[in-house]
Amino acid sequence: MENRWNDSEVAEYKSDLALRVYTSRLLGRDSTLVLHGGGNTSVKIGMTNMLGEEEDILYVKGSGWDLATIEEPGFSPVRMKHLLGLAKRETLSDPEMVNELKTQLTNASAPAPSVEAILHAILPYKFVDHTHADAVVAITNTENGEKRIREIYGDEVVIIPYVMPGFDLAKLCAEKYPAEAGEKTIGMVLMNHGIFSFGDTAKVSYERMISLVGRAEKYLEKNKAWNLSWEKIESPKKQIRADLARLRSDVSKVSGFPMILSHHEDVKSLAFANRGDIGKISQQGPATPDHVIRTKRVPMVGKDVNEYAENYSQYFKKYASSQTILDPAPRVIIDGEIGICTLGRSINEADIVFDIYEHTMEIILRSTALGGYRALPPEDIFDVEYWDLEQAKLKKGGKPPLFSGEIVLITGAASGIGKACVDSFLSRGAAVVGIDIDKNVESNYNKKNYLGIVCDVTNDEEIMNVLEKTVRAFGGLDMLVLNAGVFPKGARIESLSTADWKRVMSVNLDANLSIMREAHPLLKLSPGTGRVVIIGSKNVPAPGPGASAYSASKAALTQLMRVAALEWGSDGIRVNTIHPNAVFDTGIWTEEVLKTRAESYGLSVDAYKTNNILRVEVRSRDVAELAAEMCGPLFAKTTGAQLPVDGGNERVI
Numbered sequence: 158m159e160n161r162w163n164d165s166e167v168a169e170y171k172s173d174l175a176l177r178v179y180t181s182r183l184l185g186r187d188s189t190l191v192l193h194g195g196g197n198t199s200v201k202i203g204m205t206n207m208l209g210e211e212e213d214i215l216y217v218k219g220s221g222w223d224l225a226t227i228e229e230p231g232f233s234p235v236r237m238k239h240l241l242g243l244a245k246r247e248t249l250s251d252p253e254m255v256n257e258l259k260t261q262l263t264n265a266s267a268p269a270p271s272v273e274a275i276l277h278a279i280l281p282y283k284f285v286d287h288t289h290a291d292a293v294v295a296i297t298n299t300e301n302g303e304k305r306i307r308e309i310y311g312d313e314v315v316i317i318p319y320v321m322p323g324f325d326l327a328k329l330c331a332e333k334y335p336a337e338a339g340e341k342t343i344g345m346v347l348m349n350h351g352i353f354s355f356g357d358t359a360k361v362s363y364e365r366m367i368s369l370v371g372r373a374e375k376y377l378e379k380n381k382a383w384n385l386s387w388e389k390i391e392s393p394k395k396q397i398r399a400d401l402a403r404l405r406s407d408v409s410k411v412s413g414f415p416m417i418l419s420h421h422e423d424v425k426s427l428a429f430a431n432r433g434d435i436g437k438i439s440q441q442g443p444a445t446p447d448h449v450i451r452t453k454r455v456p457m458v459g460k461d462v463n464e465y466a467e468n469y470s471q472y473f474k475k476y477a478s479s480q481t482i483l484d485p486a487p488r489v490i491i492d493g494e495i496g497i498c499t500l501g502r503s504i505n506e507a508d509i510v511f512d513i514y515e516h517t518m519e520i521i522l523r524s525t526a527l528g529g530y531r532a533l534p535p536e537d538i539f540d541v542e543y544w545d546l547e548q549a550k551l552k553k554g555g556k557p558p559l560f561s562g563e564i565v566l567i568t569g570a571a572s573g574i575g576k577a578c579v580d581s582f583l584s585r586g587a588a589v590v591g592i593d594i595d596k597n598v599e600s601n602y603n604k605k606n607y608l609g610i611v612c613d614v615t616n617d618e619e620i621m622n623v624l625e626k627t628v629r630a631f632g633g634l635d636m637l638v639l640n641a642g643v644f645p646k647g648a649r650i651e652s653l654s655t656a657d658w659k660r661v662m663s664v665n666l667d668a669n670l671s672i673m674r675e676a677h678p679l680l681k682l683s684p685g686t687g688r689v690v691i692i693g694s695k696n697v698p699a700p701g702p703g704a705s706a707y708s709a710s711k712a713a714l715t716q717l718m719r720v721a722a723l724e725w726g727s728d729g730i731r732v733n734t735i736h737p738n739a740v741f742d743t744g745i746w747t748e749e750v751l752k753t754r755a756e757s758y759g760l761s762v763d764a765y766k767t768n769n770i771l772r773v774e775v776r777s778r779d780v781a782e783l784a785a786e787m788c789g790p791l792f793a794k795t796t797g798a799q800l801p802v803d804g805g806n807e808r809v810i
Contacts, residue, residue: 158292158371161186162360173200174216174229176359177284181218183363185225190288190370192516193509195447196224196351199277199285200359201237206263213237215278219268233270236261240278243324244331251323251544275327280334280345282355284362289351289445291516292373295382295523297348298444300531306346309376310369314344314352319533321446321540322350344369349533350445382526385519387428397495398628400460402682404490405632407462408500409684412486415562416684417588418632419507422496429518431493439491442532444520448513449541451506456489456514473539483543489514502562504588504606504631558586559789563685564631566623568614568672569641571595573743574692577781578638583607585785588631592623593641614641614668617675624675634679636788639669640692642711644746647703647753658706665710666717673721680730687730688788691718692780695738695801699808703757715799722797731796733787737780738803741766770805 161183170179177200184198185191199217206212214234218224222231239261243249249257251272258270271277277285296305306316315337320326326347334345343365345353354369356362377383394400397420405418432438440455454472457465469485488510490498499514501507524530532538565582569575570591579591583606591598592612599609608630612619627634642665645657673689680687697715700708715734722732741751755765766774780802786792787800801809 158367158374160367173202178229180359180363181224181227189291191224196288197271197273201283217271217274217277221268233267234263235270235274237278240275244275244279249324254324272323276330279331280355283357284359285355286362286366287353290370291520292370293352294444295520296373298524298531299527300529309372312339313341314346317347319349377523382523385522387425389424390427390431392422394494398625401628402633402679406682406684408486411462411466412484416500417504417507417562419499420629426497430491430496438521441530442538444517446541449538451510452513453488454538456491457487458491560585560587563635564588565636566590567638568592571598574777574780575640577777578784581781581785590627615663617671620671635683635685637676637689638784644707649703650705661706661710666713669714681728689732690784690787691734693734693736695736695803719797733798735783736801740775740777742777773804775804
């Protein structure tokens with residue numbers, strides 16, 4: 158366990174609250190202590206209020222803040238007097254407690270205080286640190302966990318049996334800590350939950366945490382339960398997009414909303430998934446109550462989602478009484494052929510689930526090496542997952558983005574209309590795969606929900622690889638925007654070469670046929686029904702001179718769209734076309750091409766740009782916004798349509 162305290166760094170942190178920020182970040186930087194918002198810290202500070210009265214304030218980590226990046230506004234200032242008074246009550250529901258905490262904030266704009274605020278208040282120390290240290294949890298989650306903790310720490314820690322976070326836990330600690338703490342006490346262990354340290358300075362509290370957790374690590378090492386070995390196993394399947402897409406589809410149907418599936422076949426994941434005892438060791442529950450909401454009760458082993466959902470519902474039925482079991486879909490899937498998959502409403506959610514389960518795997522194996530992993534009993538897991546505070550949080554979450562949990566593939570995504578489409582779909586919450594022959598497609602965005610792939614759309618093998626990477630990254634495919642195309646230099650038919658004709662047809666028509674053909678099985682599995690939007694051209698209904706290859710290719714592509722709409726309607730896939738015209742902020746409109754086309758109409762370049770009925774310039778974003786909306790609910794009952802985005806064209810009208 159590394160002590161990250163640095164005297165030169167600490168010099169810039171002058172106040173007690175600033176020091177609280179500093180050591181909180183030190184804890185947050187170590188994922189074996191704190192993971193994705195878990196854990197909390199506090200500091201007690203005396204202040205003078207607006208009436209000139211002295212009062213003690215507990216600054217405790219606020220809801221929604223992560224210790225790794227927390228700042229001073231992330232700590233909620235709560236009046237200590239009221240917190241200590243609440244600790245003396247016999248009963249208090251958690252919703253009542255949360256309300257009481259909010260009413261005692263000295264800053265109305267502060268975040269909601271941690272539900273463990275009362276617990277922090279009753280501990281008689283200025284600084285209090287709480288983590289879910291992997292090493293400590295691995296020891297507590299064994300048959301003789303409490304005995305082992307006593308063996309490691311003696312009377313230096315107070316041991317608290319598991320109670321769900323909230324008022325009941327604070328009440329128990331208020332009773333047990335004063336009764337059992339002694340002169341040597343520097344910490345407190347919550348069984349199946351985590352560990353507290355405290356001190357009168359930030360440094361003492363932090364270094365006590367490091368020391369306590371370090372001793373747990375040494376205990377595991379001494380008992381040959383610290384260093385884990387992972388057998389290197391080659392993934393038996395090279396192409397798994399069909400399996401992954403089916404899994405994602407099944408899980409999404411059970412959950413009632415589309416989900417992103419994140420796939421992992423690293424050495425650790427494959428080794429764990431292929432253990433002979435995986436059916437046993439993975440089915441004993443999450444490592445801590447903080448993980449229940451995100452990872453569910455247990456992972457799914459295998460690929461039968463419906464069986465898992467039925468078992469999940471039956472398992473909790475006796476604890477639910479009249480309460481409806483919500484969302485019985487798994488969040489972690491373990492399978493020897495594909496490794497480990499995690500799911501969420503976004504790629505960020507799915508990746509958080511994996512991060513948590515990656516630590517859970519190590520905790521399980523270390524506990525197993527100590528004699529056997531033992532998680533919380535099912536009734537406690539149910540209480541956490543269906544905790545009224547968590548249910549209230551879900552209800553307050555608001556409506557998710559339009560394409561939350563969905564995946565779109567956009568061709569020609571490096572610039573122009575394609576890049577604008579990436580922006581439009583990202584803004585609506587989709588996971589986006591952008592492909593282009595331009596390598597800038599890889600670096601245009603630095604977002605977890607974007608994957609850029611260099612691809613020649615005329616190469617069938619590269620298209621197959623793109624689809625495989627798409628599904629491995631996000632789990633499936635819901636929407637397809639076919640935008641890639643070439644617009645050659647103007648040439649009349651008598652001077653058009655066969656090579657130029659074939660090149661245009663290859664990119665604008667043949668490539669799109671290949672993509673549609675290979676994407677169809679994935680679109681068919683879309684939980685929200687598949688959608689295809691093809692970027693056509695005004696030249697389909699109103700071709701211009703000197704653009705025979707381009708016009709013919711787009712006309713043929715439109716006809717392909719119409720046939721696809723007829724054939725794929727029974728699969729729930731809708732296929733539509735947008736016909737833009739004169740979108741000049743795209744890669745195909747070079748100065749030379751623009752000048753040539755303007756001259757063919759006897760117009761200046763400026764006049765050519767607004768040569769439509771509304772006298773407006775059509776931009777890439779205009780086309781992209783319509784493309785995104787055509788994949789949304791407004792067009793849920795539309796297929797085979799052709800919509801112009803051209804400012805109005807006399808020849809078309």
